[in-house]
Amino acid sequence: MKDRQAIVVKNTRVADEIWSMTLRFDDLDEIKGAQFLDIKLPDRSKILRRPFCICDFDAAEKTVEVCYAVVGGGTKVLTEAKEGDKLNVLLPLGNGYSPKGKKIMLIGGGMGAAVLPAVVTANPDKEFYAYIGFANAGKVVLEKQLADNCTNVTVATDDGSYGKKGFVTTVAREAYDAIQPDEIFVCGPEVMYRAIKKTFEGVKTPVYVSLEQRMGCGIGACLVCNCKVKRADGEGYVRVCKDGPVFLLDEVVL
Amino acid sequence: MSNLKVNIAGVEFKNPVITASGTFGFGKEYGEFYPLSALGGICTKGLTLKKREGNPPPRVAETYGGMLNSVGLQNPGIEHYLAEDDKRLAKEDVVVIANIAGSTLEDYIAIAERINDSHADMVELNISCPNVKQGGMAFGVLPKNVEEVTRAVKNVCRKPVITKLSPNVSCIADNARAAESGGADAVSLINTLSGMAVNYRTRRPVLANNNGGLSGPCVKPVALKMVWECYNAVKIPIIGLGGITCYTDVLEFMICGARAVQVGTANFSDPTAAYDIAKDLEKYVEENDVDINDLVGTLILN
Numbered sequence: 001m002k003d004r005q006a007i008v009v010k011n012t013r014v015a016d017e018i019w020s021m022t023l024r025f026d027d028l029d030e031i032k033g034a035q036f037l038d039i040k041l042p043d044r045s046k047i048l049r050r051p052f053c054i055c056d057f058d059a060a061e062k063t064v065e066v067c068y069a070v071v072g073g074g075t076k077v078l079t080e081a082k083e084g085d086k087l088n089v090l091l092p093l094g095n096g097y098s099p100k101g102k103k104i105m106l107i108g109g110g111m112g113a114a115v116l117p118a119v120v121t122a123n124p125d126k127e128f129y130a131y132i133g134f135a136n137a138g139k140v141v142l143e144k145q146l147a148d149n150c151t152n153v154t155v156a157t158d159d160g161s162y163g164k165k166g167f168v169t170t171v172a173r174e175a176y177d178a179i180q181p182d183e184i185f186v187c188g189p190e191v192m193y194r195a196i197k198k199t200f201e202g203v204k205t206p207v208y209v210s211l212e213q214r215m216g217c218g219i220g221a222c223l224v225c226n227c228k229v230k231r232a233d234g235e236g237y238v239r240v241c242k243d244g245p246v247f248l249l250d251e252v253v254l
Numbered sequence: 255m256s257n258l259k260v261n262i263a264g265v266e267f268k269n270p271v272i273t274a275s276g277t278f279g280f281g282k283e284y285g286e287f288y289p290l291s292a293l294g295g296i297c298t299k300g301l302t303l304k305k306r307e308g309n310p311p312p313r314v315a316e317t318y319g320g321m322l323n324s325v326g327l328q329n330p331g332i333e334h335y336l337a338e339d340d341k342r343l344a345k346e347d348v349v350v351i352a353n354i355a356g357s358t359l360e361d362y363i364a365i366a367e368r369i370n371d372s373h374a375d376m377v378e379l380n381i382s383c384p385n386v387k388q389g390g391m392a393f394g395v396l397p398k399n400v401e402e403v404t405r406a407v408k409n410v411c412r413k414p415v416i417t418k419l420s421p422n423v424s425c426i427a428d429n430a431r432a433a434e435s436g437g438a439d440a441v442s443l444i445n446t447l448s449g450m451a452v453n454y455r456t457r458r459p460v461l462a463n464n465n466g467g468l469s470g471p472c473v474k475p476v477a478l479k480m481v482w483e484c485y486n487a488v489k490i491p492i493i494g495l496g497g498i499t500c501y502t503d504v505l506e507f508m509i510c511g512a513r514a515v516q517v518g519t520a521n522f523s524d525p526t527a528a529y530d531i532a533k534d535l536e537k538y539v540e541e542n543d544v545d546i547n548d549l550v551g552t553l554i555l556n
């Protein structure tokens with residue numbers, strides 16, 4: 001984990017209100033899947049860094065890709081970054097996800113899909129089956145990128161305007177019996193984790209989820225990013241930035 | 255001759271830069287970015303007698319040039335600190351200030367007694383917490399309560415005591431005087447300003463706790479004025495904080511009367527903020543051949 005200066009190599013709109021930014025570093029630590037980075041914004045009135053998943057990376061090129069939705073002032077400022085601009089970036093942060101099993105089912109909802117390519121890139125010896133869901137055709141991203149290295153990629157849209165119609169959690173559940181994965185990794189909004197708890201009830205395969213929380217320091221010192229988990233020693237708060245963002249779904253108190 | 259050392263209540267700091275309570279954990283995380291020995295001191299997260307879970311999330315909201323937090327004093331408790339962090343910090347060549355908090359006067363006394371057994375060099379009293387026996391009004395609001403809690407801790411504590419003043423009061427200089435009368439060896443100010451962030455779409459406050467404490471660059475003008483007011487009210491040394499992000503901010507605080515400073519929210523924008531500020535100050539005193547102590551309270555009013 002280091003605060004490094006990155007050079008913006010690319011920053012373009014890739015779908016409705018969704019942008020992709022590629023950053024190049026002089027030096028890059030080893031990256032695990034589902035880790036994140038924290039970008040210092042050029043606008044000094046916005047004093048907190050913005051956390052984003054490491055969407056994908058190229059260890060040889062020392063580049064990292066971030067796929068982000070424009071939702072507020074900070075992400076708006078990011079869209080203004082031009083090729084050649086410099087940004088301060090803390091990375092890699094968080095525990096990440098390193099699958100132990102061989103066959104992995106990946107489920108991504110909306111911008112949650114942005115975490116999946118790096119999981120695939122960081123684990124070239126595994127077999128991935130990716131299920132990504134979006135609101136409509138205009139929001140679909142990362143399908144091709146995932147297709148390169150996954151055994152299968154299925155896209156679902158809520159309104160059926162692209163791929164299968166319906167919630168990605170349901171689509172993934174329907175495919176589950178045929179695939180029999182060793183692990184399931186999910187990233188998306190909290191409603192999706194509730195849905196997974198229901199649709200995958202009774203399924204013994206471990207389900208890992210990546211959580212989001214508003215952050216201060218991003219490195220584990222300020223305790224503002226907490227979420228509640230239930231473990232053998234009882235219920236308590238853990239830090240999403242340092243103890244997470246990846247947790248076993250069974251542990252997370254939703 | 256250039257000098258960056260400062261002395262507060264007999265404790266020597268190699269430079270006036272201290273990290274602020276609650277923004278720096280127990281030094282472990284930031285210690286991965288730079289050696290803590292580069293700092294004058296560090297303040298621990300607020301410690302309570304028993305472990306505290308704190309408030310539900312979200313606990314942070316960014317505001318223009320600042321942020322609100324409602325962590326709610328989450329901490330592992332004093333015993334955990336003594337067992338896990340105290341010895342590690344004792345090995346660091348840096349002044350360690352244990353920040354303590356309580357819900358009753360008895361809490362403060364009990365925790366101050368436990369701190370006697372630690373390696374901490376000083377104790378900082380966070381008196382911005384609600385006093386459960388007085389309907390939840392913070393200990394730090396009325397001067398008589400400030401004096402009472404400071405005296406109670408001074409009676410049992412063998413380490414120098416810093417009373418950390420809340421800005422959410424009618425006259426902070428009166429509270430500084432009250433702390434001095436209670437026997438405080440120093441005062442630090444300011445703690446966070448009470449505030450709220452609102453989402454117009456949901457018509458709800460952003461923080462789950464509704465209210466939070468404002469910190470960051472936006473509070474600096476308030477803090478500077480309060481430091482100056484306290485400097486004119488008491489003889490004990492003042493530690494100034496609130497919105498410091500660079501070495502010139504430190505110089506401004508010292509000119510207003512601070513003998514040392516604390517860096518809080520700036521650590522979030524830049525994990526090496528406190529380190530960079532200490533290095534820049536060193537360069538400043540060398541290039542200008544000044545003793546940093548000579549700046550203290552040299553404000554010239556118009």
Ligand SMILES: Cc1cc2nc3c(=O)[nH]c(=O)nc-3n(C[C@H](O)[C@H](O)[C@H](O)COP(=O)(O)OP(=O)(O)OC[C@H]3O[C@@H](n4cnc5c(N)ncnc54)[C@H](O)[C@@H]3O)c2cc1C
Binds near residue numbers: 069213
């Ligand atoms: C570990 C992690 C990984 C993330 N990965 C991605 C990603 O790959 N792609 C993507 O588009 N978004 C991702 N997010 C969400 C992203 O951080 C927010 O959308 C972004 O911070 C919004 O900033 P803003 O200034 O545009 O919005 P504003 O709403 O104006 O931001 C105000 C404040 O709230 C915080 N905030 C707002 N929404 C969120 C949120 N959902 N999570 C955490 N903090 C938030 C901001 O950081 C800022 O401090 C991730 C969040 C976390 C915690």
Ligand SMILES: Cc1cc2nc3c(=O)[nH]c(=O)nc-3n(C[C@H](O)[C@H](O)[C@H](O)COP(=O)(O)O)c2cc1C
Binds near residue numbers: 418471517
């Ligand atoms: C996340 C956070 C947690 C804090 N926790 C404490 C605490 O436990 N005890 C305390 O005395 N002050 C606490 N503070 C207040 C700071 O120590 C400091 O007084 C305040 O933030 C102003 O300084 P700054 O603008 O440099 O951050 C906290 C501040 C923040 C931002």
Ligand code: FES
Binds near residue numbers: 215216217224226241
């Ligand atoms: S953001 Fe500071 S502890 Fe997680």
